[in-house]
Amino acid sequence: MFNQKKIKINFFSAKTKKADIALKNLKKKYKNYPMNKADIIVALGGDGTILSALHKTIKLLKPIFGINRGEYGFLTNPYKNIDLIKRLKKAKKTEMHVLKMVATKKNGKKNEAMAINEVSLLRNSRHAAKIKIYIDNVLRIKELVCDGILLATPAGSTAYNLSARGQIIPMKSKLLALTPISPFRPRSWRGALINSKSKVTFIILDEKKRSVNVSADFREIKDVKKVEIMEDRSIKLSLLFDPDHNFDKKVLTEQFSF
Amino acid sequence: MFNQKKIKINFFSAKTKKADIALKNLKKKYKNYPMNKADIIVALGGDGTILSALHKTIKLLKPIFGINRGEYGFLTNPYKNIDLIKRLKKAKKTEMHVLKMVATKKNGKKNEAMAINEVSLLRNSRHAAKIKIYIDNVLRIKELVCDGILLATPAGSTAYNLSARGQIIPMKSKLLALTPISPFRPRSWRGALINSKSKVTFIILDEKKRSVNVSADFREIKDVKKVEIMEDRSIKLSLLFDPDHNFDKKVLTEQFSF
């Protein structure tokens, strides 16, 4: 990935003991540059940490190399006691787009947020949510009675999407997974894989009684009445992996893990 | 079901136009007794109304005959312009037990509630819930990472349980359906059918960060740290159905509806 002799690293770390020990060891050997001056961000932790680092770099667009010092490390590389500079030079890049969400609250206020993994809606009252779904402005479901629904990117398809029994999708497939959470009516709807260029619109019905929250990755917006989601094609994030350990291989491995 | 010549009816109705018109018609023909003096409650509405009527009668233990004036009428009989007294005399009884739930809030306060359909837990923050599960005091799942989990009776198995992809269970099977909502870890756990005499205990882990609400049918209790559920065998509710339309037939029909 890198041709220059010197690579400036910014270390980004989870606030856990395990990540902290690794951070101290690495800082002894390599200089820690400020994020805006760095060529690359090395993130220490689990998938949550990598996701945080990716969000931080949505504006700076620095490549990220994750090192697993957390519980689940789907987006990370293994921790190894080898020359980090050499490792980074050999690393392969996986590019990904992000989802841009515009959520309109019950009070009319609009909020924007970015999602790398998924945008998910969940009911916020004891009443089932009722959601109207448009894809590219075409009405697809008039009223989904459910706990919620999510729209996941390939990167996010192995996360929340999988637990809602959505499908894992390879990075290069240019698809998004639309997956319902406890669909009550229509009860046999299993979700859909849609073109990643689609615009998805959720309208919350009866939103005063049937309150719904939306989350774009970590960012939660309460009591929404409308959520619009589109891929932001102006942003391209780069995640780095060891050559024998690239993202598509990882997706494949995950699809065959049981 | 009834041998006496005269049957005293209490009418219980949903607050909808459709139910209201039916109520007015029926009140013209039959006297409306107070609930505590009635032999039977005739409930007009959908399943929600029948459920409300059942909850009202947990202490009085009056039999209930539901008449469908709502959207979903799984617990109801069809609306017919025939002699109601004759119809009630011919009706067949389906008996059901209720679940008794004791929920302990984060602040230590205990709340009791009854459930005819299900007791369901759902996360109340943007963080996945982590729940420990005991059955008859035996640890069965150390940590279920999920949106939530529910325990449904046979009556409730066609409702919320079904949308979380639980199984429909016949009334006489003496089973309860334990069904996860978006299970993240262990990701392939599909739930279990357990003996209806089992005591089920849910412990909310990391409950300060990972807040969870519980609902026993309509009754919601927020921010719980422990939920214990057992069938209350001292209570037997009676739901009446037309002879050709009994509950077990309805369950069978529902299992073959697609």
Added chain:
Amino acid sequence: MFNQKKIKINFFSAKTKKADIALKNLKKKYKNYPMNKADIIVALGGDGTILSALHKTIKLLKPIFGINRGEYGFLTNPYKNIDLIKRLKKAKKTEMHVLKMVATKKNGKKNEAMAINEVSLLRNSRHAAKIKIYIDNVLRIKELVCDGILLATPAGSTAYNLSARGQIIPMKSKLLALTPISPFRPRSWRGALINSKSKVTFIILDEKKRSVNVSADFREIKDVKKVEIMEDRSIKLSLLFDPDHNFDKKVLTEQFSF
């Protein structure tokens, strides 16, 4: 289970090395009686062996104690180097009924067979099977287009039924699991749990072109046009388990294995 001082054992063994070694060891210590003179059959092997032993004893009705010397041992007890007589005396009995199947071949010939686990139909040509389904002589599915369908007992519910995504059912629930294999139309039908006293009838449609075989456990009958199944309540098989290891506990454990 046994009160008499002396227990006469018949050893029944899988034809594998692992089972053979165990058999030799046991025969050194305990006399091997002919099956018809024995009080109990001790079967060495995996679930397949136990199933064979159960089939052998459908007429003799001897209790069976399985010892695991095979791959999957759901119906067995662990292999232990302890006093077998004492162990058998402490063992607890699980009783089970068997399914009686009458299959009518295309040529009109009828065949009877017993099933302890399941009766399963599978297409026997490159064409999808089309099957009409009656329960207690009531038409429930007019035409199921599929690879096949199975009807499993509680004992069989953890076997083939589970792989066709049917539900595990506890022994005491008096249910049978009716589970489709690759249902094409109606595509969203997930099967049903039905009363164990039900009579199930499958009619193979277009059976000349769309050939179907049926299996009652190991016994296969080819090219059938009609299959009728009922629990045979005249037969009660007894399977013995160590007290801390009974069948219901095993079912529960299986439901929580992932």
Added chain:
Amino acid sequence: MFNQKKIKINFFSAKTKKADIALKNLKKKYKNYPMNKADIIVALGGDGTILSALHKTIKLLKPIFGINRGEYGFLTNPYKNIDLIKRLKKAKKTEMHVLKMVATKKNGKKNEAMAINEVSLLRNSRHAAKIKIYIDNVLRIKELVCDGILLATPAGSTAYNLSARGQIIPMKSKLLALTPISPFRPRSWRGALINSKSKVTFIILDEKKRSVNVSADFREIKDVKKVEIMEDRSIKLSLLFDPDHNFDKKVLTEQFSF
């Protein structure tokens, strides 16, 4: 699709009454050219007929316009009494690749066949099949104990694949769906979506006892021991649809039908 003034049609029809009537009507109005001299094949029937027509044209590579005169018409256009030439001129093309399968029989003989929808393996004895799975020569499953397994193209993903509970995949996603049929071990494996350029190899284990057949669409080969599948990128089939009724819209509609 067509710019020339005159379009030479070859009519291809199912042998059903419904298709026959339509065929007679159309032949009155339009000349029927031999397939090798025609610009386009107009196929009358259901999906089976279109699939037959596509197989016929794998060597000729003529575009096909399907008209629904059958039961399921996913690959067809509606039957309309309008000018066919004008309709064909406005039609939009969907291109698809085909799968090339090489099956090695138990006796060592090799057979080649093409598949437009799917290649599917199904056990051909009462014993569960045991199948080893390689993707691009990397071992992915050591031993899948199952009824069978299938590999579906996007076009086939709404057919057999869907009934085995595989996912519907859009035409442009360049994916194939690998979907198990009744997976017994590993029991929680749900299949995978893989890159359409992958080579998939199935090795039948214990193939003498556990006999398996393979089908490439209609073509069945019995008793195989090895099956290799790759997309044949030298062949591009063209299926035509009315502009408002294109294949991707149909896939989307199918994903939202319940």
